[in-house]
Amino acid sequence: MEENPFWGSGNLENLADNLRDMLHCPVTIEDVNHRLLSYSSHDSHTDPARINTIIQRRVPEKVINRLWQEGIILKLMQGEEPVRIDGIEDIGLGNRVAVSIRKNNEVIGYIWVVDEEARLSDEQLKLLKMAADSARSELLQIHARKKKKQEGYQDFLWQLLSGRFTTREAVEEKFRQLNLEIPASYAAVVFKFKEDISNKIEQRIGYILKTNQHVSVSFFVVVQREIILIVSPYMNKQTLAEKEVSRFIHFFTEEMEEKFNAQNILGASGSVYEELNKAVKSYQEAQEVIRLIERFPSELKGVSSYPELGILRYLDVIFEKKSKEGYEHPAIEKLVKYDKQNKTNLLETLEVYINNDSNVNDAAKVLHVHMNTLNYRIKRIAAITDINLKNTNEKMSLYLDLKLKRLEESTRL
Missing domain, CATH: 3.30.450.40 (GAF domain)
Incomplete structure (x- = not known):
């Protein structure tokens, strides 16, 4: 030899x-x-x-x-x-x-x-x-040292996400113990896969995370179908912008699909915070984004961060109030009854129309109908329900009640 x-x-x-x-x-x-x-x-x-x-x-x-x-x-x-x-x-x-x-x-x-x-x-x-x-x-020696250090990091991450640290000082002390640089700002990010993440996929995930040049990944952990991360500004940047986190989420899902054929990955982030003891809040926000994207995929297409949810952030609170009061929007009840009797889909037409900000052209494309057909349906809806779709308050009320109706239907499944 x-x-x-x-x-x-x-x-x-x-x-x-x-x-x-x-x-x-x-x-x-x-x-x-x-x-x-x-x-x-x-x-x-x-x-x-x-x-x-x-x-x-x-x-x-x-x-x-x-x-x-x-x-x-x-x-x-x-x-x-x-x-x-x-x-x-x-x-x-x-x-x-x-x-x-x-x-x-x-x-x-x-x-x-x-x-x-x-x-x-x-x-x-x-x-x-x-x-x-x-x-x-x-x-191999370098890898073994990194693995041991990573295990300590993962324990720390779970402590952050479980809300164990109530003060910034306690978190900063732990950072110093682990010889970690304290980020000026950060956000929690969650990626959800369709299936449990295997060891092979985990290695590929690590590759993409470590080769990305959008954000610094301070910690990450794999739990069944999810990856949970804490991201901070890349290299010498002082602050983390929400648009940078969104670009990173897009980059990750695109790279996983192109390089490893991992498809249909949902990615979401919580708000960006400076206070380190708010990691649990950012994590809960990211989970909420994932949950709502799964329930409202068309409305939240392209959305990846908690602030982008808009009024849907408050849907659970409104749903709870609605459930206590037993309120049903009269216009929606009329359309449900009309559709059932006449085998039409005016309620769907109304929801698509409002989702597209009353843009007839865009709504017609989604519904695959001619604009004249849609205009006729909108006039018919107004006549049946006696609603004014030019009134912002009425439209907002209908938008929320339509989402609440779908949320209620999904909870029955």
């Missing part, structure tokens, strides 16, 4: 330097989530992708996405042999050779070599494989 010249390198920094000396090419070593672990020196002619990776301590998102699109990451994940990569000029990537670092069939990291002249020989590719074999033990 050929002796591995990289045994005894000591650490990943020495390994990267030793490999560079043997291959005469710049080297970087990354974990499975494309975070930079070590890198060798390079001359002044290296490409922008390498420079940005070293500065950011991770591979830029646009580079990761392009490598996925080109099938390069998938090829590295599926095989043990080094992969030659032609330069991709528009993302600043020169010629590369890469190899995965593996433990059995699991990829735990990568070694990337800048091969400017595409000249690495078969013997040099063997050296690259040996370097990957040597790097395995060091990466």
Whole structure:
């Protein structure tokens, strides 16, 4: 068996330097989530992708996405042999050779070599494989340390979400004990899958979370079909904007579908807070968004945050009052009776019309009818119910009562 010249390198920094000396090419070593672990020196002619990776301590998102699109990451994940990569000029990537670092069939990291002249020989590719074999033990130690730390983080997350901390000072003390940076602002985020999350899916989730460059993920935990996260501002940003959280939610669901074919994931966030002891409130708000999206998918299409719920945030309170009073909107009762007797769907027409802010064109598209047909139905509804659909208060009352009716029907199921 050929002796591995990289045994005894000591650490990943020495390994990267030793490999560079043997291959005469710049080297970087990354974990499975494309975070930079070590890198060798390079001359002044290296490409922008390498420079940005070293500065950011991770591979830029646009580079990761392009490598996925080109099938390069998938090829590295599926095989043990080094992969030659032609330069991709528009993302600043020169010629590369890469190899995965593996433990059995699991990829735990990568070694990337800048091969400017595409000249690495078969013997040099063997050296690259040996370097990957040597790097395995060091990466496994790093992984074990991270896993132990992550377990402590998850305990802390559950303490936050259960409301164990009542003061900001108590939370800050725990942050200091765990050597964590205290975020200036944060939000709880929940992703709900259609099925229980397997270990394989959890690994893919971790990959997407750690390669995202929209928010910093302070903590995350998997519970059956849900992922619960605390997110904070990305890198050096001081405050977390709700639009950034929404972009992250969209990014996550899109990446999971495109890269791993995980479909129909619901994502939601609570409000952004500065007070750390309000994590439980943000988490409860995110859960409320998920619950309402499941009950009102058309009305809340595109909604992902608690503030975006609008008046539907108060639906449960209004529902409770309605249940105590036994009130039924007379216009809705008349339309239910009329539809039943005449086999029409005027109540549905009314709800779609109000949902679309009385826009005849938009409502007609949803109902798949001509605008003239819809205008006739609206006049018929007004005649049957004696309501004024130009009156904001009447429309708002009808909107709420229609939602309450659907909420009541769903609770009977």
